[in-house]
Amino acid sequence: MSLKGKTVIVVTGIFVMVTLGILAMFDVISQAYPTIVLNEDEINEIKIINQDRSITISDKEKKQNLFTLFKEIKLDEKLASDQVPSGWTYNVYFFDEKGEAFDLVFVGENVRYKGDWYKIDQCIIIDLHNYFDIYIN
Structure with a gap:
């Protein structure tokens, strides 16, 4: 595998981890401060x-x-x-x-x-x- 391919895999992995971290943070915040739900x-x-x-x-x-x-x-x-x-x-x-x-x-x-x-x-x-x-x- 070339250096370019390895770089793409590493960057993609970092992006996925950061995205999952942000989503987890919003989930924690939304659970910490529930809101009123109206249909x-x-x-x-x-x-x-x-x-x-x-x-x-x-x-x-x-x-x-x-x-x-x-x-x-x-x-x-x-x-x-x-x-x-x-x-x-x-x-x-x-x-x-x-x-x-x-x-x-x-x-x-x-x-x-x-x-x-x-x-x-x-x-x-x-x-x-x-x-x-x-x-x-």
């Missing part, structure tokens, strides 16, 4: 409740804005079961075509997702508050 095609309506006010969203564009916001949420730290947060609350209900719902509950810098509480970035709560104020009026 947008199955959600017909979203209802947001804040204290005594609520809005119902069925418009596709408005729903898409919310989906974009929720996809940005990184579930930073899972709270212990005895650390139920208190504070200003937003309940977000997602209804499918059968009218069945699941929800996200936002309290302070936390969200309840699939029955567990997680600490999240405060900016998400601010964005949700701004979204709510825009569409409630």
Whole structure:
């Protein structure tokens, strides 16, 4: 085998190892910070409740804005079961075509997702508050 052939094999091997390393790193990161998973095609309506006010969203564009916001949420730290947060609350209900719902509950810098509480970035709560104020009026 020529020197050129050996060089190609070595370079290809290095490229494959680096690529696998990068993919493994992204997998570790995605497991370290899980995200909220929503099946947008199955959600017909979203209802947001804040204290005594609520809005119902069925418009596709408005729903898409919310989906974009929720996809940005990184579930930073899972709270212990005895650390139920208190504070200003937003309940977000997602209804499918059968009218069945699941929800996200936002309290302070936390969200309840699939029955567990997680600490999240405060900016998400601010964005949700701004979204709510825009569409409630």
